[in-house]
Amino acid sequence: MNRRKALGSILGLTGIGIVSYVGLKYVSGNSASNKGQLPKYLNLIAELVDVIIPPTETPGAKEAKVQDYIVDFMESCASNKEYNNFFNGLNDLQETCLNTYDASFENCTMEQKMVLLEDLDNNSGSNSLFSKINNKLRGRSFFNLLKTLTIEGYCTSELGTTVHLNYAPVPGKYEAITTINTNQKAWATR
Structure with missing residues (x-):
């Protein structure tokens, strides 16, 4: 194997690792x-x-x-x-x-x-x-x-x-389609 090619590969992988680490720190923010x-x-x-x-x-x-x-x-x-x-x-x-x-x-x-x-x-x-x-x-x-x-x-x-x-602890039966009156409150449970 060519020594230059091997060194280039090692430096390339190191560079990718450093860039990835810096990018991960940037994305994750201050941990x-x-x-x-x-x-x-x-x-x-x-x-x-x-x-x-x-x-x-x-x-x-x-x-x-x-x-x-x-x-x-x-x-x-x-x-x-x-x-x-x-x-x-x-x-x-x-x-x-x-x-x-x-x-x-x-x-x-x-x-x-x-x-x-x-x-x-x-x-x-x-x-x-x-x-x-x-x-x-x-x-x-x-x-x-x-x-x-x-x-x-x-x-x-x-x-x-x-x-x-409009809090109703026992809401009654389920009605899929209902009409809402003017200024009627939404229903809620706790």
């Missing part, structure tokens, strides 16, 4: 988790969920203690990628608030909070193929996680199911 840090951000998360589902005639997400659900879910069930995305998103949001309004998110006015969340919603990505691949590789974005967990937490909370939704 070190910040788990255990979110309880410090409970007030910030409470303000965020209160902007997403504010109190009206029905209680808001903050009153339903959705912030506790989000912290528990992220601490116990989220992957390291999604946890880090959420944790970094909270920090980025606070930094943006401090740079833009010279105040933390909790101290901003409702209009400022709405502008910040609308900006996050507009930048959270579309339903394109690229965003789906990005979500698969890097995990869901901060705002996507926040919205999803807020709605899940609210709709499964006691206040959400009993006040906002």
Whole structure:
């Protein structure tokens, strides 16, 4: 065997290995988790969920203690990628608030909070193929996680199911096709 060819093959395999390792580190992100840090951000998360589902005639997400659900879910069930995305998103949001309004998110006015969340919603990505691949590789974005967990937490909370939704502990018989009256609440179970 030719010595040059053998050295070239070894160097080529080494190069492929290095590129693969670097690519894997890039895709997986920081494997070190910040788990255990979110309880410090409970007030910030409470303000965020209160902007997403504010109190009206029905209680808001903050009153339903959705912030506790989000912290528990992220601490116990989220992957390291999604946890880090959420944790970094909270920090980025606070930094943006401090740079833009010279105040933390909790101290901003409702209009400022709405502008910040609308900006996050507009930048959270579309339903394109690229965003789906990005979500698969890097995990869901901060705002996507926040919205999803807020709605899940609210709709499964006691206040959400009993006040906002039409809670019926014994729903009765199953009807596949029903007509819904004007302003009728959706049905829920706990």
